[in-house]
Amino acid sequence: xxxxxxxxxxxxxxxxxxxxxxxxxxxxxxxxxxxxxxxxxxxxxxxxxxxxxxxxxxxxxxxxxxxxxxxxxxxxxxxxxxxxxxxxxxxxxxxxxxxxxxxxxxxxxxxxxxxxxxxxxxxxxxxxxxxxxxxxxxxxxxxxxxxxxxxxxxxxxxxxxxxxxxxxxxxxxxxxxxxxxxxxxxxxxxxxxxxxxxxxxxxxxxxxxxxxxxxxxxxxxxxxxxxxxxxxxxxxxxxxxxxxxxxxxxxxxxxxxxxxxxxxxxxxxxxxxxxxxxxxxxxxxxxxxxxxxxxxxxxxxxxxxxxxxxxxxxxxxxxxxxxxxxxxxxxxxxxxxxxxxxxxxxxxxxxxxxxxxxxxxxxxxxxxxxxxxxxxxxxxxxxxxxxxxxxxxxxxxxxxxxxxxxxxxxxxxxxxxxxxxxxxxxxxxxxxxxxxxxxxxxxxxxxxxxxxxxxxxxxxxxxxxxxxxxxxxxxxxxxxxxxxxxxxxxxxxxxxxxxxxxxxxxxxxxxx
Ligand SMILES: Cc1cc2nc3c(=O)[nH]c(=O)nc-3n(C[C@H](O)[C@H](O)[C@H](O)COP(=O)(O)OP(=O)(O)OC[C@H]3O[C@@H](n4cnc5c(N)ncnc54)[C@H](O)[C@@H]3O)c2cc1C
Numbered sequence: 001x002x003x004x005x006x007x008x009x010x011x012x013x014x015x016x017x018x019x020x021x022x023x024x025x026x027x028x029x030x031x032x033x034x035x036x037x038x039x040x041x042x043x044x045x046x047x048x049x050x051x052x053x054x055x056x057x058x059x060x061x062x063x064x065x066x067x068x069x070x071x072x073x074x075x076x077x078x079x080x081x082x083x084x085x086x087x088x089x090x091x092x093x094x095x096x097x098x099x100x101x102x103x104x105x106x107x108x109x110x111x112x113x114x115x116x117x118x119x120x121x122x123x124x125x126x127x128x129x130x131x132x133x134x135x136x137x138x139x140x141x142x143x144x145x146x147x148x149x150x151x152x153x154x155x156x157x158x159x160x161x162x163x164x165x166x167x168x169x170x171x172x173x174x175x176x177x178x179x180x181x182x183x184x185x186x187x188x189x190x191x192x193x194x195x196x197x198x199x200x201x202x203x204x205x206x207x208x209x210x211x212x213x214x215x216x217x218x219x220x221x222x223x224x225x226x227x228x229x230x231x232x233x234x235x236x237x238x239x240x241x242x243x244x245x246x247x248x249x250x251x252x253x254x255x256x257x258x259x260x261x262x263x264x265x266x267x268x269x270x271x272x273x274x275x276x277x278x279x280x281x282x283x284x285x286x287x288x289x290x291x292x293x294x295x296x297x298x299x300x301x302x303x304x305x306x307x308x309x310x311x312x313x314x315x316x317x318x319x320x321x322x323x324x325x326x327x328x329x330x331x332x333x334x335x336x337x338x339x340x341x342x343x344x345x346x347x348x349x350x351x352x353x354x355x356x357x358x359x360x361x362x363x364x365x366x367x368x369x370x371x372x373x374x375x376x377x378x379x380x381x382x383x384x385x386x387x388x389x390x391x392x393x394x395x396x397x398x399x400x401x402x403x404x405x406x407x408x409x410x411x412x413x414x415x416x417x418x419x420x421x422x423x424x425x426x427x428x429x430x431x432x433x434x435x436x437x438x439x440x441x442x443x444x445x446x447x448x449x450x451x452x453x454x455x456x457x458x459x460x461x462x463x464x465x466x467x468x469x470x471x472x473x474x475x476x477x478x479x480x481x482x483x484x485x486x487x488x489x490x491x492x493x494x495x496x497x498x499x500x501x502x503x504x505x506x507x508x509x510x511x512x
Contacts, residue, residue: 004029004145006389007165007180009152009207012039013128014186014357014378016135019144020095021386022184028144029178031167033151033462036136038202040188040358041375044128045242045310046111047121048092048379049372050085053108056116058082065373068113068272069366070489071504072220072401077344077363081373081380088379089120096134098122111243111371112270119372125242125310131375150176151462152206155183155214155353162352170462182352182389185211185340186382189358190473194333195430198230198240204466205473207359211340212472216348218509219361219403220338221473222480222491225369226435227334228252228276231327232291236318241294241311241329243371246270248307250296252280253326255289274368274435274490277331281435284330293326331435335374337365337490338480341508346385354389356382363401367489402505406483407512408475409450416451425452425470433478438494442482449475480507 005026008015019030032038051061061082066073093099099120100107110117122130139146147167154166156177164179187207191199212218229246231239246252246269252261261268264279271279280292296304301323305312315322340355342348342362348355357378364377418424432445452471457464484507486500487493 002177003179005181007031007178007183008186009165009184010039010186010188010357010359011036011136012041012186012188012357013131013135013375014188014382015184016132016139017379018184018186018356018382018385019139020135020142021383022389023142023144025386025390029147029180030139030144031147031150031152031165033149033170033206034202035148036139036146037132038200039132040191040200040203041128042132043198043200043240044131044375045125045240046244046372047109047119047127048089048375049114049118049370050089050120050376051082051118052086052089052106052120053116053118056118058085060115061085061118064114065364065370066366068368068370070368070499072366072489072506074363074366074401080344080384081364081377084380084383085376088376088383091383092131092379095138097131098134100124109244109247111247113272113370119244123310124306125244125308128375151465152210153459153465155210157214157350157353160351162350168462168465173461182354184346184385185353185355185359186357187359189336189339190470191333191336193426193429193470193474193477194434195426196230196238196330196332198227198238198332198334204470205336206466206469207355208339208476209469209472211348211353211355212476212509212511214350214353215511216350216353217341218339218476219341219506220480221476221509222484222507223337223365223367223489224333224477225273225335225337225490226277226331228273228280228331229294229329230332231315232330233318233320233328238332239314240334241327242308243273245294245296245308245311248296248303249299250294251298252276253293253295254283255287255292260292272368273371274492277435278492280331291328291330294329295326296322297324297326333430333434335369337361337367337369342381344381344384345388346381347388354385356385367491403508404505405508405510406479408479408509411450411453414447414450414454416448418448420452420455420467420471422467422470425467425474429474429477433474433481436492436494437481439482439485442478445474445478446482449478476509479509483507
């Protein structure tokens with residue numbers, strides 16, 4: 001069969017959850033470029049936010065989300081997010097996600113910038129793994145047709161309407177083509193563009209590139225959240241040390257053992273992620289070190305091993321007992337707030353094309369994401385996508401924040417001595433489009449990327465497709481970051497260190 005009602009691209013929480021809902025409405029094909037478990041979702045530790053606690057309310061959750069978004073949240077989308085959260089949590093529980101409980105009640109913890117405890121978690125700090133395993137098991141047992149190791153290479157659009165997709169079977173090299181009424185991109189983020197990242201290898205921004213080439217709008221690409229505390233041990237793969245560790249009392253020290261965060265902000269270790277990431281970077285520069293240390297040795301060992309079993313075990317397996325020794329950490333790219341511009345029903349500007357999860361920009365995160373709102377965003381808006389595909393009604397987007405439209409310049413004659421390869425791309429983005437940006441650095445990055453765009457490798461296999469996609473994503477990020485001459489949320493410009501009311505708007509790209 002080469003025709004389906006729904007095609008889902010990606011097997012993280014967005015692809016799996018949407019597929020499980022869609023199968024009740026029609027035939028479903030789910031393609032994913034690696035194995036079903038290759039995704040970012042599996043690595044999520046902290047949990048999923050929802051106002052279900054006694055002292056909590058949708059209104060409080062709304063206020064916290066808006067405050068984190070720094071003037072760029074879509075008000076209507078945030079209202080939907082916080083109001084529909086409890087029902088979507090109930091759905092996850094019905095699917096079998098084993099959230100942790102205390103005395104028979106769902107356990108809730110607090111993360112930075114949430115005013116009350118509202119984070120549900122599973123297996124302590126293994127929330128993503130539990131979600132991924134639960135949903136992928138259900139998909140495998142369902143009527144959903146699952147195709148692993150199939151990389152989607154093109155969205156076929158005719159007369160402004162989606163017709164299907166083309167894909168590469170990465171194991172045989174053969175090209176595949178499928179028709180569908182609805183295509184839902186659930187391809188995740190683009191953290192892989194940066195030298196230091198918490199993201200898995202699949203996060204190469206493919207969905208954003210696919211949508212851009214198909215004529216969809218892409219927005220907010222300058223807003224990348226950097227996580228302040230990622231394990232920095234030689235030879236050990238990147239591993240997140242959850243925010244919740246600071247929430248439980250973890251202290252940041254520089255290489256000289258000095259607790260530096262109170263020098264930067266009264267909130268110290270509990271300041272928003274971007275503030276902690278920047279302060280950490282400054283401290284690393286000041287002390288000439290590539291790391292700082294997270295200290296939990298003053299906390300009861302029992303708390304560490306029961307609240308953070310996954311982190312404790314990972315570090316122990318790499319020779320570090322965190323109950324006794326300091327944890328070497330440094331910031332890394334973590335989450336992309338921007339992506340494919342969708343309305344509150346997950347629709348792009350192309351009929352039949354939807355986006356869900358980290359690849360989408362629903363507007364709920366604005367300029368900075370409130371911790372643990374991303375898994376929630378996936379379930380809330382994925383449900384709405386399937387509802388919309390079954391309904392005739394269309395709700396035009398009512399964003400409360402204005403947008404400015406931009407186009408990428410066509411690659412002009414420009415040269416660079418820097419060879420195009422993954423390592424150089426990751427270094428360029430980290431150095432010039434990273435935690436602290438400047439006009440000069442962004443101009444340098446733009447020139448290199450323009451030159452690279454003229455010598456892109458022919459897309460013949462997974463690596464070359466991904467590299468092409470990453471260069472396009474890098475151009476979108478760099479162009480947006482250089483256009484936005486202010487600092488807001490996760491976007492910090494050393495030459496424009498303050499936010500400007502005239503920039504309370506989105507930057508939107510569309511292929512010319
Ligand atoms: C270490 C870490 C910890 C986190 N902790 C939290 C947390 O505690 N709470 C929270 O809310 N959020 C957290 N996040 C963010 C959250 O996990 C992600 O935003 C979310 O899981 C994204 O889900 P997704 O389904 O959109 O993407 P992913 O889970 O990344 O899945 C994307 C899928 O698309 C596939 N794919 C990509 N391109 C193609 C293509 N061209 N063709 C076919 N398939 C393709 C990939 O193979 C993958 O299966 C964390 C993220 C990380 C990295």
